Amino acid sequence: MKLKVDTLQKALQGIENDRQLSSEIVEDALREALTKAYRKHIEIPDAYVEVVIEDGIIHIYHQRKVVEDVEDDELEISLEDARKVNKNIQLDDFVNEEVDFTTFDRAAVVLAKNVMKQKIREAEKAQVYEEYCDKLDEMVLGVVETVEEKFVIVNIGKTLAMLKKSQQIPTEKYYEGQKLLVVITEVNKETKGAQVLVSRATPVFVRRLFEREVPEIYNGIIEIKAIARDPGERCKIAVYSHNENIDPIGACIGPRGSRVQTIINELNGEKIDIFEWSDNISELIENALSPSEAVAVIPNENVKDGLIVVVPDSQLSLAIGKRGKNARLAVKLSNRKIDIKSESEMQELGIDYMTIAKELQEEYEAKKAKERAYKQQQKIEELKHSEIEIENVDVADFDYDDDIDTTTYEEVEGPIHQNTTTLFEKERETELDEMEEAARIAKEKRKEKTAADIKEYTSKFENFADASNKSEQVVSKPKKKVEEAHIETKDEQKEEELQKKKAMFEQMKPIYSEEELAEIEEAEYEEENAWDDDVDYEEYDEYYD
Known part of the structure; x- marks a missing residue:
């Protein structure tokens, strides 16, 4: 029996588009549904049934197995009877007999419908699981579909996710059509309820909000070490910078608090405390209890992994916080049991907490010093190993073209990296020496030339002084001789200063080689004889005719 399934194909196409399933999955579900429906119709659960869909036409065949001795007429057929249908048939083959499925009763049709729904649902769940199983703890954007008292249904793309009451921010109110950022917390493959659970x-x-807003966190320069949160109230974050030149707290806050303010708005006004992470548990607890200031942090011998935090009497309530919120967040963040006590209580107990805290600090500093020394030693060994690999010429995979006499490492005494010079360094040194020598010779020649060209300059004052000296030689007076000697010494000093200034001026002049001077003269000549495009020379042609 044949049946065109144009209407059915349209329905299946709608399922494929809505549920985003492939046509193969839908056709397999239809084959299984019709097989079970036919078995239900003939009331033989073990019957052999084959369903074939070709070019929009469904064929259902009741199959019988070819055997020598027939025990069940519904399941088996003898070889002689089978040869009447097909002469080439052999034992253990199947004989197909097409069935008219329009005669199916209501129970068989309902069973086919239910099986079809179930198979499509299972295929959809498998596809959703494959889509979101690798997206755990990732942030996605969704749209609120339904708002109930105990949960909210959010459409995150290919499926509907459930946002439970316990995973909502208490200060938020949701409405249908609202866009929400959520984190996927759980993906179930075999479940009757929601497959995907999300949380805010x-x-x-x-953490995901900070990764989106702070590029340094997304790139790994700044790391979020720990987060303790009371949803809707307060959140404490410990950050650490792998680059000493970057302030982790300032990077998270952003210019004028723009980055952290965006996150606070997304969290509906939830307060955020950001402080720097420290390997020292005492310093970490002190930072975690901010804005209060801890005096000392000492171990609690009565409690395993317990700590006693000593604070000033005036800041005891501030360290505990409203309803113990500040202390509770510090416990979550450090994973330690904390007992906060005031200085007066510790004095009454007779515990020298300052000495104990000082000893703990010294132990921590000694431990860090050992770690630094060990890391430095490892770095030195790596550098030595890398230097030996770089400077070992014996393993070089090239040859020099010129025969150059170079010393081998066996002839050099002492460390390799102190007494070896490469061929390239020698060539560079020789080139620098030749350039320095040429510059020195050019400088000397220029000095000689300028010294020969310079004429002795005498001022009017010096000429007047010489004339007065000549006239004073005729009239000899003992008082004026002293004055003349004094004037001569002044003139000599002025001449010396003038010569020094001239020499300094000559040294400041640039030194050019003969080739450079020739290039300068050639450039000046070209500039003087250059053709001026701005002048219209055709206007003057009539004067030359």
Whole structure:
């Protein structure tokens, strides 16, 4: 029996588009549904059935197995009877008999419909699981579909996710059509309820917001070490910078607080405390209890992994916080049990907390010093190893074209990296020496030439002084001799200063080689005889006719 399934194909196409399933999956579901429906119709659960869909036409065949001795007429057929249908048939082959499925009863049709729905649902769940199983703890954008008292249904693309009441921010109110940023927390493959669960109250949500707003965190320069959060109220974040030149707190806050303010707005006004991470547990607890200031942090012998934080009497309530919120967040962030006590309480107990804190600090500093020394030693060994690899010429895979006499490492005494000079360094040194020598010779020649060209300059004052000296030689007076000697010494000093200034001026002049001077003269000549395009020389042609 044949049946055109144009209407059915349209329905299947709608399922494929809505559920984003492939045509192969839908056709397999239809084959299984019709097979079970036919078995239900003939009430033989073990019957052999084959469903074939070709060019929009459905064929259902009841198959019988070829055997020698027939035990069940519905399942088997003898070889003689089978040869009447097909002469080439052999034992264990199947004989197909087409079935008219328009005679199916209501129970068989309902079963086919239910099987079809179930198979499509299973295929959809498998596809959703494959799509979102690798997106755990990732932030996605969704649209609110339904708002209920205990949960909110969010459309995240290929499926509907559930946002439970416990995973919502208490200060937020949701409405249908609202766009929400959520984090995927759970993806289930075999479940009757929602497959994907999302959250806005998890600390991972704050981490993803900071990764989106702070490029340094996204690139790994700044690392978020720990997050403790009370959704809707307060959040504490410990950050650490792998680059000493970048301030982790300032980078997270942003210019004029723009970055952190965007995150606060997304969290509906939730307050955020950002402080720097420290390997020293005492310093970490002090930072985590901000804005209060801790005096000392000492271990608590009565509690495993416990700590006693000593604060001033005036800041005890500030360290504990409203309803113990500040202390509770510090415990979450450090994973330590904390007991906050005031200085007066510690004095009454007779505990010298300052000495204990000082000893702990000294132990921490000694430990860090050992770690630094070990890292430095490893770095030195790596550098030595790399120097030996770089400077080992014996393993070079090239040859010099010229025969140059070079010393081998066996002839050099002492460390290799101190007494070896490469061929390229020698060539560079010789080139520098030749350039310096040429510059020195050119400088000397220029000095000689300028010294020969310079004429002795005498001022009017000096001429007047010489004339007065000549006239004074005729009239000899003992008082004027002293004055003349004094004037001569002044003149000599002036001449010396003038010569020094002239020499300094000559040294300041640029030194050119003969080739450079020739190039300068050639450039000046070309500039003088250059053709001026701005002048219209054709206007003067009539004067030459």
